[in-house]
Amino acid sequence: MSKKHALLLMLIIPLVALGSTGLHVILSPSLSINSFPAVSNSYKPSLEDLNRYLSVPAIFSGGMQISLGKSRLYLNMDLRQEFSDYLMGNWFSNLPLSTTNFLPSVDMNFPRLGYFERRDENSLISLGRRKLSLGGSTYSFVLSNTLPYFDHLWIELNGKAKSGEYLYNFFVISSDRTVSGGPKTLLGHRFGYMNDNLKVTFGEENLVYGVYPDLQDIGPFLIYHHTYQDHSNVTATIAAEVKIDRAIAYGEFTLDDFRLSTESPNSNPTAFGWLAGFSWKISDGLPYSGLRFTEAENEVRDQTLLNSGGLRVRMEHYHATTYLYNRGISIGKFTYQYRFNVLHLDSWPVITGFFGFPFGPDSTLSLVGIEYESQNISLSVKAELLRTGSANIDSPYEPPFDQNWYGPKKPINRSMILSLASFFAYCPDTALFAGGKVIFADHIDFWINVGFIKGFSLF
Numbered sequence: 001m002s003k004k005h006a007l008l009l010m011l012i013i014p015l016v017a018l019g020s021t022g023l024h025v026i027l028s029p030s031l032s033i034n035s036f037p038a039v040s041n042s043y044k045p046s047l048e049d050l051n052r053y054l055s056v057p058a059i060f061s062g063g064m065q066i067s068l069g070k071s072r073l074y075l076n077m078d079l080r081q082e083f084s085d086y087l088m089g090n091w092f093s094n095l096p097l098s099t100t101n102f103l104p105s106v107d108m109n110f111p112r113l114g115y116f117e118r119r120d121e122n123s124l125i126s127l128g129r130r131k132l133s134l135g136g137s138t139y140s141f142v143l144s145n146t147l148p149y150f151d152h153l154w155i156e157l158n159g160k161a162k163s164g165e166y167l168y169n170f171f172v173i174s175s176d177r178t179v180s181g182g183p184k185t186l187l188g189h190r191f192g193y194m195n196d197n198l199k200v201t202f203g204e205e206n207l208v209y210g211v212y213p214d215l216q217d218i219g220p221f222l223i224y225h226h227t228y229q230d231h232s233n234v235t236a237t238i239a240a241e242v243k244i245d246r247a248i249a250y251g252e253f254t255l256d257d258f259r260l261s262t263e264s265p266n267s268n269p270t271a272f273g274w275l276a277g278f279s280w281k282i283s284d285g286l287p288y289s290g291l292r293f294t295e296a297e298n299e300v301r302d303q304t305l306l307n308s309g310g311l312r313v314r315m316e317h318y319h320a321t322t323y324l325y326n327r328g329i330s331i332g333k334f335t336y337q338y339r340f341n342v343l344h345l346d347s348w349p350v351i352t353g354f355f356g357f358p359f360g361p362d363s364t365l366s367l368v369g370i371e372y373e374s375q376n377i378s379l380s381v382k383a384e385l386l387r388t389g390s391a392n393i394d395s396p397y398e399p400p401f402d403q404n405w406y407g408p409k410k411p412i413n414r415s416m417i418l419s420l421a422s423f424f425a426y427c428p429d430t431a432l433f434a435g436g437k438v439i440f441a442d443h444i445d446f447w448i449n450v451g452f453i454k455g456f457s458l459f
Helices: 003-018 046-053 083-087
Strands: 023-025 030-034 061-067 071-079 113-120 123-130 150-160 165-174 184-194 198-209 232-244 247-257 273-282 310-320 335-339 349-356 363-373 377-388 411-427 432-442 443-458
Touching: 046 083, 046 349, 165 198
Parallel strands: none
Antiparallel strands: 023 061, 023 443, 030 443, 061 071, 071 113, 113 123, 123 150, 150 165, 165 184, 184 198, 198 232, 232 247, 247 273, 273 310, 310 363, 335 349, 363 377, 377 411, 411 432, 432 443
16 A cells, blocks of 8 residues: 555545545436437537436446534545446437447546535535526526536625524625636625524625736625726626415516616616516425435525425516627627537537526526425426527627617527436435436427436445
8 A cells, every 4th residue: 555545545444433434435327309300510519408408317436524513524426327428329328338339438527526624503605616596497597407516605694683694795706717718706795684484585696707806896785886896707696585374475676787877778788687577386295315416415505485395386488688798809798608529529519508587588487396395205397488599699789788688689589498406315325216308399309318316325
């Protein structure tokens, strides 16, 4: 045994004795059916391709957890089929098979999950790579969990008051500077109040691009808008949740720009996004306690009035105006980009998503969902009606701006999306899963994925 390995064991063995430290292994074999044709070697993958690919779990993953008191370090590495081989036809299972030779081909874009956190009754600090999201709605115009991960620093603080508690949230997210064309950092802070029947938050988001943030950007108690800095794109958000008996109404409004009547017609046009939702809990129940996909299990979401467990119906509506998230230069847009090392397709393809609302500007979405949770079952069924206008994040952002800034701009494309996600815990370390999606647009596309998850805890 080398000196390096001996030193590693000397560090791990005391942690095993003192905390809940150990190694974990997760097996998730699955089978898939879908209607998407195999692509050619010149194909450029889209965000929908990435989401479909990541809806299939890795057949094998493993890593380490170190827990000492209120602190926890978690690292997960997965053995996943290669992205370009998946798109070129190897989608029937999650075995890492190659389309060009008999040797297996493994995705090299890992880890997607690894972080340190410290959590107690009044605070949470998270540093690393994991999913982040805000609010009790399915999506948010600030941060949504639809993207694979964010590289982040996340701080939550709460303090008790006579009638509830006061909330504070601060986060920093960094993008890949080799893709963005330079450093690109999203900073945000939120202040709020919450009790058993009400939650109200006010916040700002500051996208600093082309330069690294300084103390004027990082300051957690500044008003970002009032710093009037170059290389900075600022939005403001107000969100609320109100509980009445078994129903909860919730909403969010994110303002990107507001053009005053006294401003030049060449100044930035009005741009914002809003959502309104309603959730009715039909029956109570225990939260699901079985295994899920590791990325979802390790997601961070701020506090909400919506409690897990039981049967719930929800309805939501989203509207993103024509110029939301946009700027005249690419690095200044509210987008988050991923660069992939693949065996086929174009060299180092880049896929772009949004920090918040996944369908981007000039769009509306109406959603109806049914969710059920018990200790052994988790089930979610959604129907979404999506309307997208002719503008998108790559449309020109320069004068003269369209007077129809509310959108969506004609011609409008419509699609209906039906989706299913379900888990059944056979025992504490084993679960069955089934998921799928059907998209009704110009033509019908679908995918279905079934399999099981088996977890093992080593020493």
